[in-house]
Amino acid sequence: MKRIKAIYPGSFDPPTNGHLDLIERGSKIFDELVVAILRNPEKDPLFSLSDRRQMLESMTAGFDNVSVDTFHGLTVDYALRVEAQAILRGIRAISDYEYELQMALMNRKLQPGLETVFMMPAEKYSYLSSRLVREVAELGGSIDCLVPELVAQKLREKMDVAHKFTAADAADRQEAELKAAERMTRESVTSERAIAERGASERRTKPRKRKS
Numbered sequence: 001m002k003r004i005k006a007i008y009p010g011s012f013d014p015p016t017n018g019h020l021d022l023i024e025r026g027s028k029i030f031d032e033l034v035v036a037i038l039r040n041p042e043k044d045p046l047f048s049l050s051d052r053r054q055m056l057e058s059m060t061a062g063f064d065n066v067s068v069d070t071f072h073g074l075t076v077d078y079a080l081r082v083e084a085q086a087i088l089r090g091i092r093a094i095s096d097y098e099y100e101l102q103m104a105l106m107n108r109k110l111q112p113g114l115e116t117v118f119m120m121p122a123e124k125y126s127y128l129s130s131r132l133v134r135e136v137a138e139l140g141g142s143i144d145c146l147v148p149e150l151v152a153q154k155l156r157e158k159m160d161v162a163h164k165f166t167a168a169d170a171a172d173r174q175e176a177e178l179k180a181a182e183r184m185t186r187e188s189v190t191s192e193r194a195i196a197e198r199g200a201s202e203r204r205t206k207p208r209k210r211k212s
């Protein structure tokens with residue numbers, strides 16, 4: 001019997017419970033599923049590729065037919081390289097549809113033999129995205145139930161480092177501003193003194209007008 005292998009490509013920055021939900025669903029209908037993290041040099045991700053790989057490996061450790069890999073370039077080329085027959089993508093809401101349709105049709109144009117299969121994650125994750133998780137975490141909101149505990153932990157570590165940096169930057173900036181203000185005060189006192197002294201010396205050396 002023909003075995004069907006699929007890839008699940010994405011940025012996963014960070015992976016969420018919505019991704020995990022889709023991986024679980026995909027693992028039930030495909031014989032093999034490769035979670036493929038895009039290496040995109042143009043993007044500046046919050047998590048390094050190795051961090052994302054580690055998180056996804058730990059999240060998918062319980063699935064026998066799921067593996068994690070990274071790729072760059074076209075998704076269809078990667079799919080061909082690993083001999084996958086399908087691309088798995090999630091659709092959460094109508095707003096995803098247009099972009100996903102465009103991508104699926106472009107991928108079909110590039111590689112007609114490759115099918116895109118859309119699956120819906122559980123309703124409770126329909127509002128969930130990596131971007132929102134990053135934003136909520138950055139602003140100190142709770143990300144419980146949105147990401148697996150390991151991801152939450154990594155996010156907290158990132159935010160702690162970022163906050164420490166911000167606090168250290170603020171302290172450095174304050175010190176620099178204070179020093180600049182002191183320097184300006186010193187310079188202005190010196191120049192006022194110099195002007196006063198020059199004035200006094202000019203008055204002393206100026207020849208008196210002869211009375212006619």
Ligand code: PNS
Pocket residue numbers: 009010011012038073074075076102103104106107
């Ligand atoms: O998780 P994301 O960011 O929505 O994933 C988007 C991804 C990685 C699937 C898409 O950007 C992609 O396939 N990029 C690889 C380059 C490519 O194949 N581009 C043409 C797609 S039509």
